[in-house]
Amino acid sequence: MDLFLAASVNGLIMGLVYALVSLGLGLIWGVMDVVNFAHAEYMMLAMYATFFAGGWLHLDPFGALPLVALLGFAAGVGTYVVLIRRIVGASMVTQIFATFGLLFFLRYLAFAVFGPDFRGITWPLAGGSIEIAGVPVSTAKALAASAALVTYAGLHMFLQYTKTGKALQAAAQNPVAALALGIEVDRMYALAWGLSIATAAVAGNFLLPFYQVSPTVADAFLLITFASVVLGGFGSLLGPLVGGVAIGLIEGIAGTLISPTFKLFFVFAVFLLVLFLRPAGLLGAAQR
Amino acid sequence: MTVLAGALWAGLAVLPAVVHNAYFLNGMILVFIYGTAAQAWNLLGGYCGQLSFGHAVFFGVGAYTSTLLLIHAGVTPWSGMWAGAALAALLSLIVGYPTFRLRRHYFALATLALAEMVRILFLNWPFVGAAVGVYLPLSLMNRPWAFMWNTKPPYYEAALALFGLACALVAVTDRTRLGLYLRAIDQDEDAAAALGIPARKYKLLAMGLSAALTALAGSVFAQYILYIDPSTVLDPSRSVLFAVMALLGGRGTVIGPALGAGFLTLLSQYAGGTLGGLGRGYDYVLYGLAIMLVAVYEPRGLVGVLALLGRAMRRGPRRPVTTAPVPSPGAGPRGADPRTSLLDVEALVKRFGGVEALRGVTLSVRRGEIVGVLGPNGAGKSTLFDCITGFTVPSGGTIVLRAGGSDRVLAGRAPAWIAQQGLARTFQLIRVFPGLTVLENMLAGQEHRGEPLFHVFRSSPREVRERVEDLLRLVGLEGSPDALAGELSYGQQKLLALAMTLVRGPRLVLLDEPVAGVTPAVIERLKNHIRAQNAAGVTFLIIEHNIDVLTELADRLYFLADGRVVTEGPPEAIQRSEEVLSLYYGR
Numbered sequence: 074m075d076l077f078l079a080a081s082v083n084g085l086i087m088g089l090v091y092a093l094v095s096l097g098l099g100l101i102w103g104v105m106d107v108v109n110f111a112h113a114e115y116m117m118l119a120m121y122a123t124f125f126a127g128g129w130l131h132l133d134p135f136g137a138l139p140l141v142a143l144l145g146f147a148a149g150v151g152t153y154v155v156l157i158r159r160i161v162g163a164s165m166v167t168q169i170f171a172t173f174g175l176l177f178f179l180r181y182l183a184f185a186v187f188g189p190d191f192r193g194i195t196w197p198l199a200g201g202s203i204e205i206a207g208v209p210v211s212t213a214k215a216l217a218a219s220a221a222l223v224t225y226a227g228l229h230m231f232l233q234y235t236k237t238g239k240a241l242q243a244a245a246q247n248p249v250a251a252l253a254l255g256i257e258v259d260r261m262y263a264l265a266w267g268l269s270i271a272t273a274a275v276a277g278n279f280l281l282p283f284y285q286v287s288p289t290v291a292d293a294f295l296l297i298t299f300a301s302v303v304l305g306g307f308g309s310l311l312g313p314l315v316g317g318v319a320i321g322l323i324e325g326i327a328g329t330l331i332s333p334t335f336k337l338f339f340v341f342a343v344f345l346l347v348l349f350l351r352p353a354g355l356l357g358a359a360q361r
Numbered sequence: 362m363t364v365l366a367g368a369l370w371a372g373l374a375v376l377p378a379v380v381h382n383a384y385f386l387n388g389m390i391l392v393f394i395y396g397t398a399a400q401a402w403n404l405l406g407g408y409c410g411q412l413s414f415g416h417a418v419f420f421g422v423g424a425y426t427s428t429l430l431l432i433h434a435g436v437t438p439w440s441g442m443w444a445g446a447a448l449a450a451l452l453s454l455i456v457g458y459p460t461f462r463l464r465r466h467y468f469a470l471a472t473l474a475l476a477e478m479v480r481i482l483f484l485n486w487p488f489v490g491a492a493v494g495v496y497l498p499l500s501l502m503n504r505p506w507a508f509m510w511n512t513k514p515p516y517y518e519a520a521l522a523l524f525g526l527a528c529a530l531v532a533v534t535d536r537t538r539l540g541l542y543l544r545a546i547d548q549d550e551d552a553a554a555a556l557g558i559p560a561r562k563y564k565l566l567a568m569g570l571s572a573a574l575t576a577l578a579g580s581v582f583a584q585y586i587l588y589i590d591p592s593t594v595l596d597p598s599r600s601v602l603f604a605v606m607a608l609l610g611g612r613g614t615v616i617g618p619a620l621g622a623g624f625l626t627l628l629s630q631y632a633g634g635t636l637g638g639l640g641r642g643y644d645y646v647l648y649g650l651a652i653m654l655v656a657v658y659e660p661r662g663l664v665g666v667l668a669l670l671g672r673a674m675r676r677g678p679r680r681p682v683t684t685a686p687v688p689s690p691g692a693g694p695r696g697a698d699p700r701t702s703l704l705d706v707e708a709l710v711k712r713f714g715g716v717e718a719l720r721g722v723t724l725s726v727r728r729g730e731i732v733g734v735l736g737p738n739g740a741g742k743s744t745l746f747d748c749i750t751g752f753t754v755p756s757g758g759t760i761v762l763r764a765g766g767s768d769r770v771l772a773g774r775a776p777a778w779i780a781q782q783g784l785a786r787t788f789q790l791i792r793v794f795p796g797l798t799v800l801e802n803m804l805a806g807q808e809h810r811g812e813p814l815f816h817v818f819r820s821s822p823r824e825v826r827e828r829v830e831d832l833l834r835l836v837g838l839e840g841s842p843d844a845l846a847g848e849l850s851y852g853q854q855k856l857l858a859l860a861m862t863l864v865r866g867p868r869l870v871l872l873d874e875p876v877a878g879v880t881p882a883v884i885e886r887l888k889n890h891i892r893a894q895n896a897a898g899v900t901f902l903i904i905e906h907n908i909d910v911l912t913e914l915a916d917r918l919y920f921l922a923d924g925r926v927v928t929e930g931p932p933e934a935i936q937r938s939e940e941v942l943s944l945y946y947g948r
Contacts, residue, residue: 108466159657169412169469170608171656173601178649185643292597296477299470338481341474348471349459 080329088321093221097269113291119277145274393520396622401574407612410547415472417599423576442580453572494590557780611664709758736921785862795847
C-alpha cells in the first residue's frame with residue numbers, strides 16, 4: 074500500500090512535468106492542426122540556456138526563468154515566421170516532414186555546438202526533499218510540478234479573460250471567420266507559437282535541476298508528449314494536463330509494481346488503446 | 362525506360378569488378394539495403410499516404426528471424442530471410458487491421474508507439490539477446506550457404522539484387538492498377554470508397570508487401586554487419602531514416618526513394634568525413650536543413666527538383682485544357698418502368714446527438730426513372746444521400762436496393778460495398794482526385810466488384826480503357842487525358858465527376874447538386890448527358906436547388922423539408938404546390 078502511494082505521488086509529480094512539456098504541443102496542434110515533432114527539442118535547448126545562464130550569468134533557475142522563457146517565446150515566433158508560415162496550408166505529409174527536419178536540425182545543431190556530454194546543475198535550494206501525503210519527493214521535482222500548475226493557470230487566464238486570448242481561440246476555431254471579423258490570424262498563429270515554445274522553455278528550465286541535458290534528451294519526451302496530448306484530447310488546455318498526469322501515473326505505478334524496464338511499454342500500450350477505442354481522447358468530445 | 366533501368370542495373374552489377382575500394386563498396390551496399398527499405402516504405406507511405414514511423418520493427422524482425430534461425434536451427438539465411446519476410450508481413454497485417462482506421466497524424470503516431478513497444482520488448486527478452494544483442498557465428502565465414510563473407514563483392518551483389526527486386530516491385534505498382542488505387546486512397550479515401558475501391562484491403566496489401574520487403578533488407582543487413590542488437594536494427598532512428606530517404610527523394614515515385622537513399626547514405630559517408638573536421642553532427646544539421654527546404658519549396662522531393670530543371674530546359678508554357686463541344690442527343694425514349702422499384706427507402710431516421718436530420722423519410726426510385734429531391738438548406742438531402750451510400754449509419758429505418766432479382770439491405774454497410782452493388786454517387790463539393798490525371802481518375806472508377814487481388818498487378822483491361830475513352834469523348838475531355846484533375850476548371854471537374862460514376866455502368870447514380878456553380882453552357886451539357894445516360898438505362902436520383910433543371914429532367918420529385926418528405930409527385934404538381942412555394946420561397 075505504501076509502495077502504491079509512493080508510486081502514485083511520484084507518478085503524479087512526473088505527470089505534471091510531462092503535462093508542462095506537452096502543453097505547447099497541444100496548443101499548436103489544437104490551434105493550427107500542425108503536429109510539431111520538434112517541440113521537445115526546444116525544451117532541450119532551454120535546458121542548455123538555463124545551464125549557461127548558471128555558468129555565465131550566475132543565475133539559478135528562478136533567476137534564469139524570465140530570460141529563458143523570453144528566449145523561448147522569441148524562438149517560437151521566429152520558427153513560425155521562418156518555417157511554419159510557409160506550410161500552413163500544405164498537406165499533412167509536408168507539415169510532418171518540415172517539423173521532422175526541424176527536429177533533426179535543432180538536435181544535431183546542439184550536438185555540433187555542445188557535444189554529446191551530459192550536463193547538469195546543482196541547485197542548493199532544491200537539493201533536498203519535501204513530503205507530500207507522507208511520501209518524500211525531491212524538491213526540484215516538486216518545483217517543476219508547481220511550475221506546471223502555475224503555467225497552466227496563467228495560460229488559462231490569458232485565453233479566457235483577455236481580449237487577445239479570445240481572439241486566439243477564435244482564430245483556432247475558424248480562421249476564415251476570424252479573419253472576416255478583423256482578427257489578424259497570422260499574428261495569432263505567431264503568438265501561439267511564441268507561447269507554445271515559451272512553455273516548453275519553462276519546462277526545460279525546471280527540468281534541468283533533476284534531469285541532465287544532452288542533445289538527445291528530447292527522445293525520452295517525444296512520444297510521451299504526443300501520448301499526453303492524444304490521451305487527453307483536444308479542444309481545451311485541460312487535455313494535455315489530464316493526459317500528462319495519466320501517463321505519469323501509469324508510468325509510476327507500472328514501473329514500481331510491475332517492472333521499471335517495462336514502464337514505457339505500458340504507457341504506450343494505454344496510448345494505443347485510447348487511440349483505437351477513443352481517438353478523440355479521454356476528455357475530447359468533438360474531433361477537429 | 363525499362364531498357365535504361367536494365368542497363369543501369371547491369372552497370373552497377375559489374376562495378377565491383379572495376380572498383381575495388383572497400384570504403385566505396387561499403388557505401389554502395391548500405392545504399393542498396395537502405396534503398397530497399399526506403400522503397401518498401403514508399404509503397405505504403407508514398408503511394409498510399411500512410412506515414413509509418415515504425416518500419417524499424419519490420420527491419421528488426423527480418424534481421425532477428427534469419428539470424429536466430431541460423432544460430433538455433435542451422436537454417437540458411439537464404440531461406441531464413443523469407444521466413445522473416447513472412448513473419449513481418451503477418452505482423453504488419455495484425456497491426457495494420459486496427460491501425461488503418463486511424464486517419465491523419467494518428468497512424469504515424471500509432472506506428473511510432475508500436476515500434477517503441479517492440480524495442481522495449483526486445484531489450485528485455487533474453488532469448489533474443491536482450492540489450493546485449495546477437496553475434497552471428499563467425500565460424501561459418503565464407504560459406505555461401507551461411508550468407509557470410511569477409512569480402513565486400515558478394516554482399517554487394519546480394520544487396521543489389523534485393524534492391525533491384527524492390528525497385529521492380531515499386532515500378533510494377535506504379536504502372537498497374539495497384540498504384541492507381543493506392544494513390545486514389547491517399548488523395549481522398551472517401552471518394553475512393555464511393556467508387557467502390559476497398560481501401561482497407563489495398564492498404565493491407567501495401568503494408569504486407571512493404572513489411573516483407575523491409576524484413577528482407579533487415580536480414581541482409583544482419584548478415585553484412587554480423588551483429589545485431591535493438592539499438593542497431595530496432596531503433597526509431599531507422600524508421601525515420603527510411604521515411605526521410607523516401608520523402609526527400611520523392612514519395613510516390615519509382616526513382617525518388619532510390620535517389621534519396623543514394624544521396625543521404627553517400628552524403629553521410631563522405632560528408633561525414635569532410636565535415637567531420639568542422640565538428641560533430643554537421644551532416645545531420647545539413648539533413649535537417651535539406652528536409653525543411655524540400656518540404657517548403659518542393660514537396661515532391663529531389664524528383665520534383667529534377668523535373669523542374671528538366672522542364673525549364675525543354676518546354677514552353679503548358680497548353681490550357683479545352684473541352685470539345687458535344688452534340689446534344691435527341692430526347693430519346695425513356696425507359697421508366699412504373700412497376701419495378703430499384704431503391705426503397707423506408708422510415709429513414711438519422712439523429713446527430715439531439716438533432717434529428719431525417720425524421721422518417723420514405724422514398725422509392727423505380728427502374729429507369731430520374732427522381733429529383735428538392736428542399737431548402739438543412740432539409741436533410743445530403744444526409745439522405747450519405748445514409749444511402751454508407752457514409753453515415755442511419756439511426757433507424759431500412760434502405761433496400763432491389764438489384765437483379767435479389768434484395769440487398771444497404772443501411773449500415775460500408776461505402777465501398779454499397780458502391781460495388783451498382784450504386785454511384787457524386788458529392789456536393791466535387792471530389793475528383795486532384796493529383797491524378799483525367800485518365801487515372803476515370804480508371805479509378807472501374808468495376809471493383811469481384812476484382813481478384815492479383816489482378817491489381819495488371820493494367821486496366823482493354824474494355825475498361827475503351828469505355829473510358831468513349832466516356833471522355835462524350836463529356837468532351839478526350840483531348841486532355843493526361844491533365845491533372847486539379848487543374849481543370851470547375852465545370853470540367855463536374856463533368857469528370859459525372860463521367861467517373863458511369864465507368865462501371867452503375868444501376869443507380871446519385872448526383873448531389875450536379876449543376877450548382879457552373880455556367881449555363883455546362884448546365885445544358887450536364888442535362889444532355891444525364892438524359893442520354895438515362896435513355897441508355899441508368900437510373901438517377903438527383904439533389905438539386907435549381908428547380909428549373911429538375912423540372913426539365915425528373916419524372917418525379919420529392920420535396921424534403923425539416924427531415925421529412927412534405928410532398929411527392931410529378932414536377933408540374935410540385936411546382937404549383939402552395940406548401941412547397943411557401944417553404945421554398947417563403948411565399
